[in-house]
Amino acid sequence: EADIYQTPRYLVIGTGKKITLECSQTMGHDKMYWYQQDPGMELHLIHYSYGVNSTEKGDLSSESTVSRIRTEHFPLTLESARPSHTSQYLCASSAQGWNADTQYFGPGTRLTVL
Amino acid sequence: AQKVTQAQTEISVVEKEDVTLDCVYETRDTTYYLFWYKQPPSGELVFLIRRNSFDEQNEISGRYSWNFQKSTSSFNFTITASQVVDSAVYFCALNDNQGGKLIFGQGTELSVKP
Numbered sequence: 506e507a508d509i510y511q512t513p514r515y516l517v518i519g520t521g522k523k524i525t526l527e528c529s530q531t532m533g534h535d536k537m538y539w540y541q542q543d544p545g546m547e548l549h550l551i552h553y554s555y556g557v558n559s560t561e562k563g564d565l566s567s568e569s570t571v572s573r574i575r576t577e578h579f580p581l582t583l584e585s586a587r588p589s590h591t592s593q594y595l596c597a598s599s600a601q602g603w604n605a606d607t608q609y610f611g612p613g614t615r616l617t618v619l
Numbered sequence: 620a621q622k623v624t625q626a627q628t629e630i631s632v633v634e635k636e637d638v639t640l641d642c643v644y645e646t647r648d649t650t651y652y653l654f655w656y657k658q659p660p661s662g663e664l665v666f667l668i669r670r671n672s673f674d675e676q677n678e679i680s681g682r683y684s685w686n687f688q689k690s691t692s693s694f695n696f697t698i699t700a701s702q703v704v705d706s707a708v709y710f711c712a713l714n715d716n717q718g719g720k721l722i723f724g725q726g727t728e729l730s731v732k733p
Contacts, residue, residue: 536719546708546726548664553720563720593662599719607654608721610664 508532511596511611518586519619526581526614528596537579538597538608541565548595554579586618621646623713625724632701633732640696640727642711648672653687653694654712654721664710670694701731 509530518524528537539552540563550563554573568590569583579598583590595613599606622645632638644653655667668678670687678685682699698705711724 538720546728548710548723550720595662595664597664606719607666607669608719609666610656612661612663615662 509596509598509609509611511594511614513614514612515615515617517617517619520585520587522586524583524586524616526594526596526616528579528581528611529577530579530598530609530611531577532598532600532609533576534598534600534609535576536599536606536608537573538599539563539569539571539579539581540595540597541567542593542595542613552581586616588618591616591618621648621713621715621722623711623722623724625709625711625727627727628725629728629730631730631732634703635700636731637697637699638701638729638731640698640709640711640729642694642696642724644692644694644711644713646692646713648716651716652714654714655685655694655696656710656712658708658710658726660707667696698729701729703731703733705729706731 512527535556537554540548541551542548549565551565551567552571554560560571569581571581593613593615596611597608599608624643651672653670656664658664684697686695708726708728710726712721
């Protein structure tokens with residue numbers, strides 16, 4: 506059973522607001538990931554981190570930013586939300602070492618920008 | 620380039636029917652891992668199985684079974700005697716040897732009707 510948490514689960518917000526989506530895991534995993542999933546179902550990697558102070562952009566360009574100050578915490582921030590940011594955001598983590606370690610996912614945050 | 624294709628966008632079956640979800644992958648790596656995840660309506664991704672490229676044995680877990688065939692680059696998933704609770708979107712994924720990133724297929728939405 507994976508212990509990875511995301512808050513809020515649902516967020517409805519107006520255009521131009523700054524938002525932070527929280528992601529925490531209690532498994533001591535070094536690697537963490539953010540995916541964006543639109544209603545068309547495909548998951549797209551937008552950010553990942555191999556450990557503290559490590560952040561990389563994923564395959565899908567995103568206006569969001571991330572930080573990794575603590576191992577267990579990987580928040581995602583949108584400085585100025587727009588309707589095009591409406592989506593589901595999924596956080597995941599995996600152990601370090603052999604690069605095929607299983608990714609465990611949080612419950613997701615459904616973001617709606619009006 | 621690595622790629623995962625799930626050609627079935629939607630499948631609808633009646634309870635107790637068997638159903639197979641197809642997954643075809645492309646990779647130049649000789650060592651790789653394949654995964655299946657389940658995404659119920661609540662939104663989280665639930666890990667189901669990981670399979671490495673050196674192990675072509677089929678695997679069975681309760682009503683779930685997986686058929687891995689390197690010769691056809693396929694990793695198909697069968698649910699025997701389907702139940703309404705199996706209704707979900709199922710994703711097949713391939714690890715990217717560049718740091719363990721996952722490449723996801725487009726997902727197959729399974730609907731099991733009573």
